[in-house]
Amino acid sequence: MWYESKSLESKSSTSICPYFRVRLSHKQGRSHRLIPTRTRHSSRGKTASSSSSASSSGSSKFDVFLNFRGEDTRKNFTGFLHKALKDSGINVFIDREKLWVGEAIGPALLGAIQGSKISIPVFSKGYASSKWCLMELSQMLHSHTSNGQMVLPIFFDVEPSHVRNQTGSFEGPFREHDKNFDPHIVNSWKEALRMVGELKGWVLKEDANEDQAELVELVVKRVLGELINNTHLAECKYLIGIDSHVNNLLSLLNIGFNDVQFVGICGLGGIGKTTIAKALYNRIFSCFNKHSFLSDVREQATQSMGLATLQKRLLKDIFKADIDIADCHRGKRLIEQKLCTENVLLVLDDVDNQEQVGALASELNWFGQGSRVIITTRNEHILSVAKVDKIYWPQVLDHSQSLQLFSLHAFSRDQPPKDYKLISDDVTCYSGGLPLTLKVLGSYLSGISSKEVWESTFQKLKEIPHGEIQRRLKISYDNLEDGHQKAIFLDAACFFIGWEKETVYSIWDSCGYHPKSAIYGLTKRSLVQFEDNLLRMHDQIRDMGRNIVFEESLMEPGKRSRLWSHGEILEVLKEYKGTDMIKGMMLPCYFFSHINLYSEHFEMMHNLRYLRHW
Numbered sequence: 001m002w003y004e005s006k007s008l009e010s011k012s013s014t015s016i017c018p019y020f021r022v023r024l025s026h027k028q029g030r031s032h033r034l035i036p037t038r039t040r041h042s043s044r045g046k047t048a049s050s051s052s053s054a055s056s057s058g059s060s061k062f063d064v065f066l067n068f069r070g071e072d073t074r075k076n077f078t079g080f081l082h083k084a085l086k087d088s089g090i091n092v093f094i095d096r097e098k099l100w101v102g103e104a105i106g107p108a109l110l111g112a113i114q115g116s117k118i119s120i121p122v123f124s125k126g127y128a129s130s131k132w133c134l135m136e137l138s139q140m141l142h143s144h145t146s147n148g149q150m151v152l153p154i155f156f157d158v159e160p161s162h163v164r165n166q167t168g169s170f171e172g173p174f175r176e177h178d179k180n181f182d183p184h185i186v187n188s189w190k191e192a193l194r195m196v197g198e199l200k201g202w203v204l205k206e207d208a209n210e211d212q213a214e215l216v217e218l219v220v221k222r223v224l225g226e227l228i229n230n231t232h233l234a235e236c237k238y239l240i241g242i243d244s245h246v247n248n249l250l251s252l253l254n255i256g257f258n259d260v261q262f263v264g265i266c267g268l269g270g271i272g273k274t275t276i277a278k279a280l281y282n283r284i285f286s287c288f289n290k291h292s293f294l295s296d297v298r299e300q301a302t303q304s305m306g307l308a309t310l311q312k313r314l315l316k317d318i319f320k321a322d323i324d325i326a327d328c329h330r331g332k333r334l335i336e337q338k339l340c341t342e343n344v345l346l347v348l349d350d351v352d353n354q355e356q357v358g359a360l361a362s363e364l365n366w367f368g369q370g371s372r373v374i375i376t377t378r379n380e381h382i383l384s385v386a387k388v389d390k391i392y393w394p395q396v397l398d399h400s401q402s403l404q405l406f407s408l409h410a411f412s413r414d415q416p417p418k419d420y421k422l423i424s425d426d427v428t429c430y431s432g433g434l435p436l437t438l439k440v441l442g443s444y445l446s447g448i449s450s451k452e453v454w455e456s457t458f459q460k461l462k463e464i465p466h467g468e469i470q471r472r473l474k475i476s477y478d479n480l481e482d483g484h485q486k487a488i489f490l491d492a493a494c495f496f497i498g499w500e501k502e503t504v505y506s507i508w509d510s511c512g513y514h515p516k517s518a519i520y521g522l523t524k525r526s527l528v529q530f531e532d533n534l535l536r537m538h539d540q541i542r543d544m545g546r547n548i549v550f551e552e553s554l555m556e557p558g559k560r561s562r563l564w565s566h567g568e569i570l571e572v573l574k575e576y577k578g579t580d581m582i583k584g585m586m587l588p589c590y591f592f593s594h595i596n597l598y599s600e601h602f603e604m605m606h607n608l609r610y611l612r613h614w
Contacts, residue, residue, distance in 0.1 A: 061115035062093040063227055067136045072124035077156055077204070077212055081120075084216045090223060113139045118150045118223055121196060123163050128173035131181075134189040141192045148286035150226055152219070153201035164197035166190055225320055232282040233293060236275050236439075240405045245276045245394060246283055249374075252390045255287050258369040262361070264383040264391040265376040268526035268538060269473045270436030271394050273376040277347050280374070288345040288371070292317035294360065298352040298475075307359040311335060314360060318342065328359050336366045344371040351377045352479050357386045378476050380524040396433030396538075403428045405435060409442025423455055430462060432539040440468050465543050473544040476525050484513040485521050487583075492528055492535060493545025494562040495586050495610070501533050511609055558582065573601045584610035 064085055068078045078094075085092045093112040113119065119140040127133050143149040155163065162168035170193070177186045204215050252263050265273045274295070285291040292314050294300075300310055311331030315323045318339065325331040344367050348360055361373045377383060383391055397405060406428055407416045416424035427445075431437040441458075444466060448454050480486050488508055496504045508515035522528045529536050537545075546564075553559035557568035558577035563585045572578050574595055582605045602608060 061091075062112060063091040063117050064223060065093045065113050065116035065119045065140070066095075066122070067119060067133060067140060068122035069124055069127045069130045069133050072126045073122050073156055077154075077216075078122050080212065081122075081216050081219060084220050085223065088220050088224060090220070090227070109136070110139065114143050114147070116143075116149065118152060118226060119143070120152050120154060120219070120223075122154045122156050123158050123197075124156045125158055125169040127158070128166070128170040128177075128193075131177070134177075134192065137196060138188050138192045141195055144196075151196055151199055152222065153196055153199055154215075154219070155201060155203045157205055160197055160201070160203065164194050166193060233278045235278050235282065238405055238408045238439075239275070239279060240401050240408075240435075241397060242276065242279045245272075245392075246280050249276070249280050249392050250284075252392060253284075253372055253374075255284060255372065256370075260364045260367050260369070260371045260373075261390065262364065262373045262375065262386065262388045264380075264388045265374065265394065266380050266383060266391050266526070267378070267394050268434075268541060269378055269476050270434045270469070270540065271396065271526075272435045273378075273394060274349050275435070276394060277349055277374060277376050281345070281347050285345050289343040290318045290339075291345040293347045293349065295349045297348050297356050297360075298350045298479075301353075301356050307331070307356065310356075310360060314346070318344065332359060332362065335360065336363070339367050339371075340365060342368045342371070344368065345374075346371070347374045347376070349376045351375055351382055352379060352475075354382055354385045357382060361386075378525050379479075380526075381521065384524075397435060397438070398433065399428060402431055402433050402438055406431070406438045406442045409439055410446045412446075419451065420454070423451075423458060427458060430458075430539070434538065434540050436472055437466075437469050437540055440466055465540075465547055469540065470544055470547055473540060474548065476527055476541075477544065477548065480525070481521055482518075485518045487511075488513055488515060488518045489522055489527055490545050490549055490562060491584065491610070492522075492537060493542045494549060494564045495584060495612075496535050497537050497542060499535050501530050501535065504535055507610065552581070570595065573597065576601065576604075578602060578605045580604060580606040583607050586612050 066078060066082060068074065073079070082092055082094050093116060095109065113136060121133075121137055121140065140149070140151055144151050153160075153163075158169060162170050166174045174186065174190070177189070202215055202219070204211060249263065249265070253261065265277055267273055278293070281291070281293050294310055294313060297310060300306055303309065307328040308325045308331050311328065311334070312323060312325050315321075315325075315331075315334065315338065323334065325334065346361060346367070348357065351357055357375065361367075361375075367373065375383060375386070375388060380391065396402075403416070403424060404414050406424060407413055410424070411417065411420070415421075427441055428438070431441065441461065444461075445454055445457060448457060477486065477489060480489065491508070492504070496507075505515045505519075508518070519528065523530075527537070527541055549560050549562050552561060556577070557563055557565070558572045558579050559581045561581055561583045563569045563572065563582065566588055569585055569587060572582075578601065585608070
């Protein structure tokens, strides 16, 4: 019963991308030419779209639109199919109210067609006699070519070739249409029949009663699968500044060109890489024949058979079938063999080592023409090894955006109440424009009704950072390659922010930490950077580093590796509480007015390697 014929010419995904109109040429065959709806600068010197409007499937009103001739199939096959779809929880539009206006499709019916994710035309022997069916079909084709709407035709007791060529039971009605309608209208109907008739569909004979039930089951199963596959990813509730990120990435992706491209989204933890990737994926996945979003790659890869499981997820997303993968090496061969001819959008989210990229998207030639692979990571080095030459670096939110995001989470409004404006500004400044911090603190403080408790809670959070923020940020630290990188990071967080590059390098050189190599890894992970030759670090990253040291011993400062709090240093020295855990201390210049220091104060600090007063 499954009928397969040619689809729209080359089946290029770009022909149904919501960012392009399609112009059909009737000369030299019928090819698809992309006409940008908006232009932008392209690194190739060409144009492509960067529209930030969501595709129609993102705001669909119906899951399925049924197109059929009521006299032929309403009381049998289409009626059965409609009931089965509804019973499966699928939102179906069926024209029971004759929503027509004169000789044209009325607004309600037009909206139903345009707002559906899938259209199912049921071609029957009397189908071509209905101008309403043909007008609906023309609109369905328009939605298919302009917005990527899926069309699943059913040939009920008619041959697909009769539909495509208007022969058999379709021939007589079109002789009448030629007499009664303008040629351009009739030609548009013929074109719709030809193109939809070339799509994959089902053929069913009217007298095959048992097969009707089976076909209804098959159609429902296919529709459910497509709806699940084409469901938009859940995004954050508040997407402040997201359109600019998506548009910037669209300018890198060059959707519509036939080459294969890898693009990276790189930056420190909590800056919104996954949020941006999801919004981008939702915006463009209908531009591709196949698509997959593999989330939490770092976490999934640590599980039993982690990489093989990820490979299996990828292949299932693409081919809608479970494919047995015994080991990672077999998975790599299968991905290369099966995807090399497919037009694919693949997102690898939160990658933290090259082995993960190698298992899922090792080479450009693993993917078919026009494919795009997007990798989000904290580690630029992974992208360099994978030869990703286009990298997008999200920037922190400015003060206005930060205040808006915080206010939305804390007060469910764009701006804070007047009496909370000052403290909200303080929280916004404290966040350093990091979306994760703004979201977590806003949500945390939203449950507190007293302003005094708000202020007290915020002061506590500045001293003891929120656990969720620290946990998320600490992932970057935990994934550092060796003890030298970790030691340099903690030194930088506790002591050296704002210091000149040459000075800190000489200190770390003398400790045998090989700072050039270590700092390279830290900068690639966005943990430190040098601006105007001075060491810089995001305030939230600094606090994360200091909190790691603080948690070495919550109650006894003398058992921590680094001391920078003047009160704690004074307590340790005055009471001779120093231990061999202490590796560094920074004393203020006024410190010696409070205590006279002797060698006895340091005799237990066998591992002290850095002591400075300023």
